[in-house]
Every structure is written in C-alpha cells, then in structure tokens.
Amino acid sequence: MTIGYSGAEKIDDLLDPAQGLVSRHVFSDPAIYEMELQRIFARCWQFLGHESQVPRPGDFVSAYLGEDPVMLVRQDDGSLAAFLNVCRHRGMRICKLDAGNAAGFSCSYHGWAYDRRGKIVDVPFGEMYENAPLDDSWAAVPVAQVASYKGLIFGTFDPDAPSLVEYLGDMAYYLDVLVDRREGGTELVGGANKWIIDSNWKYGAENFVQDGHHAFASHISALMAVQPDEAEVTDFPGGCTVSPGSGHGGGWFEGPTLEMVVRDPVLLRYHQDVVRPESIRRLGADRDPVHNVAAFTVFPNFSFLTGVQTIRVWVPRGPNHMEVRSWTIVDKAAPQEVKDAQLRLVRTTFSPSGILEQDDGENWSMCQDTMRGHVSRQLNSNMRMGMGKRVDADIAVPGRVMHGWNEEPGRGFFERYRHLMSEPTSRAWLER
Ligand code: FES
Ligand SMILES: [Fe+2]
Structure with a gap:
C-alpha cells in the first residue's frame, strides 16, 4: 500500500488489470484527472450526437469531448463538421444554446461572428485589425475527425486516431x-x-x-x-x-x-x-x-x-x-x-x-x-x-x-x- 500518492507519472504502479486491481487514486487524484483530459479525452472517439438531431443544413447540437465544449453542425453540402465551442477572442462559448438551426454563430461577448464551419466572417470594429488580420488561423478549432456509425456521430481531436470503424472494431x-x-x-x-x-x-x-x-x-x-x-x-x-x-x-x-x-x-x-x-x-x-x-x-x-x-x-x-x-x-x-x-x-x-x-x-x-x-x-x-x-x-x-x-x-x-x-x-x- 502506497501512502501519500501525489503524481500521475507512475500510472503503471496504480493499475494491474490482469490481476483485477485498480488503485482508487485513479478515481480521485487531480493529477491523474488532468492526464486523462489529455491522454484519453483529447484523443479517443467520443459521442457527439445522433443524425436525427441534425438532419438539415445549419442544424447544430452542443456536446463535449472530455471537458472541451464542442458544436456539431450539419454543413450546406450535407457533411458534418464539429469545432471547439470556444471563441478565439476571449474564450466565451461561441454558441450558448444546446441545439437549433443557424446560418452562423455570433459570440455574445463582443460579437465575433463565425460561419457554420467555424471560420470568422465578421468582427465588430474590423478596421482596427488592419495590422493584425484575423486570418483562418483564428477560426474555431476544428474537431480533427467526425464520423457517423449508423446514426451515432462521434468525434476526436486526434488526427492520428484510427478511423471510427477501426476504433470500434x-x-x-x-x-x-x-x-x-x-x-x-x-x-x-x-x-x-x-x-x-x-x-x-x-x-x-x-x-x-x-x-x-x-x-x-x-x-x-x-x-x-x-x-x-x-x-x-x-x-x-x-x-x-x-x-x-x-x-x-x-x-x-x-x-x-x-x-x-x-x-x-x-x-x-x-x-x-x-x-x-x-x-x-x-x-x-x-x-x-x-x-x-x-x-x-x-x-x-x-x-x-x-x-x-x-x-x-x-x-x-x-x-x-x-x-x-x-x-x-x-x-x-x-x-x-x-x-x-x-x-x-x-x-x-x-x-x-x-x-x-x-x-x-x-x-x-x-x-x-x-x-x-x-x-x-x-x-x-x-x-x-x-x-x-x-x-x-x-x-x-x-x-x-x-x-x-x-x-x-x-x-x-x-x-x-x-x-x-x-x-x-x-x-x-x-x-x-
Ligand atoms: S469572447 Fe467572443 S467576441 Fe469576445
Ligand atoms: Fe444499475
């Protein structure tokens, strides 16, 4: 029994699944939780929504990949895209609603406007960015992969993750x-x-x-x-x-x-x-x-x-x-x-x-x-x-x-x- 565990670097010491032993630290330790956000939730495929929630172009639902809020949006060409629901200006949610249909999204803090893909299309007082243009690098952060399995839509931030079908096996x-x-x-x-x-x-x-x-x-x-x-x-x-x-x-x-x-x-x-x-x-x-x-x-x-x-x-x-x-x-x-x-x-x-x-x-x-x-x-x-x-x-x-x-x-x-x-x-x- 280890007394006073205080770090996530020795995760192997805390888990012996073959022997059916799982330290309770993995359910309670803040450092391990932080590591989970990075190594589990920023990488694995997670459920975003169901096709029936977003049948028409502009339909959207909010979801989470770990603790990161994301938006799943049906595109004009019928495809699906998802992006981090975090405004690139100060970090407000781009959209506060759980679901709906929208031509685009306007942040309620200072009014930056994004299209259905998360690209910035308008900002108030835009002329003041003349020397620091808001190019595509300031678009909402895309979810790297989005895919549907028979109606269930999943997404992952990890471009290197296997395809959804491979992941599900x-x-x-x-x-x-x-x-x-x-x-x-x-x-x-x-x-x-x-x-x-x-x-x-x-x-x-x-x-x-x-x-x-x-x-x-x-x-x-x-x-x-x-x-x-x-x-x-x-x-x-x-x-x-x-x-x-x-x-x-x-x-x-x-x-x-x-x-x-x-x-x-x-x-x-x-x-x-x-x-x-x-x-x-x-x-x-x-x-x-x-x-x-x-x-x-x-x-x-x-x-x-x-x-x-x-x-x-x-x-x-x-x-x-x-x-x-x-x-x-x-x-x-x-x-x-x-x-x-x-x-x-x-x-x-x-x-x-x-x-x-x-x-x-x-x-x-x-x-x-x-x-x-x-x-x-x-x-x-x-x-x-x-x-x-x-x-x-x-x-x-x-x-x-x-x-x-x-x-x-x-x-x-x-x-x-x-x-x-x-x-x-x-x-x-x-x-x-
Ligand atoms: S935080 Fe979104 S426009 Fe300022
Ligand atoms: Fe139960």
Missing part, C-alpha cells in the same frame, strides 16, 4: 443490436436529460462495461416494486459478458429480465412480435440474447442499454463529478405509441428521477465520498470476479465471451486505460 457488432435491428435505423426522442453525479466518470463507464451483477443488490427493491403482486424475484438471472477488445465491453442478462424491467404491454408486444423477428432476420440469431437487457460501454465514456433503449455519455467534470447526458433511442419505423412508451420507460427507470438510475447514482456518489478519506484512497478496487475462469467459445459472437457474472470486461477497460495513459504519443494507437 468488434464493438460495432454489438452496437448493431441497438442501431441496426430494424430497417430505417433509429432516432432520438424527448431531448436530453442532463444531471450531475458527485462521482468520477469511470464509475458510470465501468458499471455499464461489465456490472450486470450489481442489479441483484442495488436494484432488487425497485424491481420488486414494479412486479405484479403475486410475483417474486427469487432467482436473479444469470449473465454473460463480452470483451470485444480496445477497452469496450458489455454484458447481458440470460433470464427473462426484459419482462422484469419493461412492464408496459405495448413495449413488450412490440419487442416480442416485431423487434426480435426482424432483428434475427437482419442480424442473425447469435445476437438475439443481447436484446434481453444488455449494457455496454464504448471506451471511454459512451454507454447504452438495449431493451430499455437509453444511450448516455459520462462527461468528466473534475475527478469527483460527472455530468450524465442521456437520451432515449427508438426505431424510426416504430409506431408513435411505442415511441411514447419507450420514452416513458426511460423516464421512469433510467433518468434523474428513474427508479433504477437513483440506485446507481447513490452508490457511485457514496463510493466517491469515501475517497475523501486519506486511508480509503490508498486501497485498490477489487475487479477480480471471474478471474482465471475459462473464456467461453460456445456462442459465435466476436470478442472474449464469458458465461456467468464476472468482471473480465472491466479488466479490459482498465488495460486500455492504462495503455493510453502511459503512452502520450500516437504510438499508443499502434500498440494495441
């Missing part, structure tokens, strides 16, 4: 269960929910990358409350996890969990009669179990729940806080009553007031709170569940699959995290 196979299960794709409904949890961003990411088994202790009372009177939850469903590589991962329940969580008959019928048969036709039967309430994280901080149909970003807000930004995602082809029911389901389960979300937020913020203690902070988190167990190959899906609840994907998440945190150059993208 086998994770795309599991994303398809969310975004490609029906003809016509998906759309977001109901706008964003945003709230702050007093907890490090990795608590959310790690929970969705592997932690189906917490539901047994954390959520059982909430689940019992929504069961019919005669029902008892005596056998908690088993689970299966997958590590598709590159820090991504997830897991799904192997029992009838969908029926436990989704109580609305309209949604259950839609899922049973429409989604599953069409999905099996489109994606094959191997992915069918993933429909049964599955949680996944795309490294580092984009997570989703199939069945419930929520997607979210765990935006870092300092070592001790995260901002959750979440949306409801539905099949475009679904009838309106199904879309409405899906939105109701997300609002009542996985939203700031949702019966399941509140359990999670309380756990994560209390975990964070205990790290205020000097001695508590020195401890390792135990991610050793399922260590040494056989990786199963009995189902034909990509990645390292393990039956039975286990923490293998979390070990993969922190392996990837350690790798990126210890390699500041673009070599990090080659040595995976």
Whole structure:
C-alpha cells in the first residue's frame, strides 16, 4: 500500500488489470484527472450526437469531448463538421444554446461572428485589425475527425486516431443490436436529460462495461416494486459478458429480465412480435440474447442499454463529478405509441428521477465520498470476479465471451486505460 500518492507519472504502479486491481487514486487524484483530459479525452472517439438531431443544413447540437465544449453542425453540402465551442477572442462559448438551426454563430461577448464551419466572417470594429488580420488561423478549432456509425456521430481531436470503424472494431457488432435491428435505423426522442453525479466518470463507464451483477443488490427493491403482486424475484438471472477488445465491453442478462424491467404491454408486444423477428432476420440469431437487457460501454465514456433503449455519455467534470447526458433511442419505423412508451420507460427507470438510475447514482456518489478519506484512497478496487475462469467459445459472437457474472470486461477497460495513459504519443494507437 502506497501512502501519500501525489503524481500521475507512475500510472503503471496504480493499475494491474490482469490481476483485477485498480488503485482508487485513479478515481480521485487531480493529477491523474488532468492526464486523462489529455491522454484519453483529447484523443479517443467520443459521442457527439445522433443524425436525427441534425438532419438539415445549419442544424447544430452542443456536446463535449472530455471537458472541451464542442458544436456539431450539419454543413450546406450535407457533411458534418464539429469545432471547439470556444471563441478565439476571449474564450466565451461561441454558441450558448444546446441545439437549433443557424446560418452562423455570433459570440455574445463582443460579437465575433463565425460561419457554420467555424471560420470568422465578421468582427465588430474590423478596421482596427488592419495590422493584425484575423486570418483562418483564428477560426474555431476544428474537431480533427467526425464520423457517423449508423446514426451515432462521434468525434476526436486526434488526427492520428484510427478511423471510427477501426476504433470500434468488434464493438460495432454489438452496437448493431441497438442501431441496426430494424430497417430505417433509429432516432432520438424527448431531448436530453442532463444531471450531475458527485462521482468520477469511470464509475458510470465501468458499471455499464461489465456490472450486470450489481442489479441483484442495488436494484432488487425497485424491481420488486414494479412486479405484479403475486410475483417474486427469487432467482436473479444469470449473465454473460463480452470483451470485444480496445477497452469496450458489455454484458447481458440470460433470464427473462426484459419482462422484469419493461412492464408496459405495448413495449413488450412490440419487442416480442416485431423487434426480435426482424432483428434475427437482419442480424442473425447469435445476437438475439443481447436484446434481453444488455449494457455496454464504448471506451471511454459512451454507454447504452438495449431493451430499455437509453444511450448516455459520462462527461468528466473534475475527478469527483460527472455530468450524465442521456437520451432515449427508438426505431424510426416504430409506431408513435411505442415511441411514447419507450420514452416513458426511460423516464421512469433510467433518468434523474428513474427508479433504477437513483440506485446507481447513490452508490457511485457514496463510493466517491469515501475517497475523501486519506486511508480509503490508498486501497485498490477489487475487479477480480471471474478471474482465471475459462473464456467461453460456445456462442459465435466476436470478442472474449464469458458465461456467468464476472468482471473480465472491466479488466479490459482498465488495460486500455492504462495503455493510453502511459503512452502520450500516437504510438499508443499502434500498440494495441
Ligand atoms: S469572447 Fe467572443 S467576441 Fe469576445
Ligand atoms: Fe444499475
């Protein structure tokens, strides 16, 4: 046990993912957090928005890459561009709105005006810049790469990062269960929910990358409350996890969990009669179990729940806080009553007031709170569940699959995290 850790340069000493040991310093140390902003969030692909939010030229949404505010804007030629939402004059946000449609953007501080690509097109008292022209080097800082995967738009500041498809790798196979299960794709409904949890961003990411088994202790009372009177939850469903590589991962329940969580008959019928048969036709039967309430994280901080149909970003807000930004995602082809029911389901389960979300937020913020203690902070988190167990190959899906609840994907998440945190150059993208 190291007493008095005070620097990020020895990240290797703090993480031994192969042994399932993760020092709690990585959840609480300010120096490590600063390093994350540079080595994780200024480099990795992160979720910016959904195609359905920006269908027409001039449509925009605000987002974050780490703590950097960015704007995603649909261009006149139909392409997508994103840039840092920071005015080059004094650093005010170029646009204060979350979403809208605009011919351009005018900073509310001194009025510098930018076009849809982030180029400066006008400044008040422009003649006074005669000897210090505002050329293109003063444009808003572009997001180096922006790409869409079947409706989900991601961006990265790192021009050397692999393409989005390469970055996702086998994770795309599991994303398809969310975004490609029906003809016509998906759309977001109901706008964003945003709230702050007093907890490090990795608590959310790690929970969705592997932690189906917490539901047994954390959520059982909430689940019992929504069961019919005669029902008892005596056998908690088993689970299966997958590590598709590159820090991504997830897991799904192997029992009838969908029926436990989704109580609305309209949604259950839609899922049973429409989604599953069409999905099996489109994606094959191997992915069918993933429909049964599955949680996944795309490294580092984009997570989703199939069945419930929520997607979210765990935006870092300092070592001790995260901002959750979440949306409801539905099949475009679904009838309106199904879309409405899906939105109701997300609002009542996985939203700031949702019966399941509140359990999670309380756990994560209390975990964070205990790290205020000097001695508590020195401890390792135990991610050793399922260590040494056989990786199963009995189902034909990509990645390292393990039956039975286990923490293998979390070990993969922190392996990837350690790798990126210890390699500041673009070599990090080659040595995976
Ligand atoms: S800060 Fe934007 S115009 Fe001055
Ligand atoms: Fe949970």
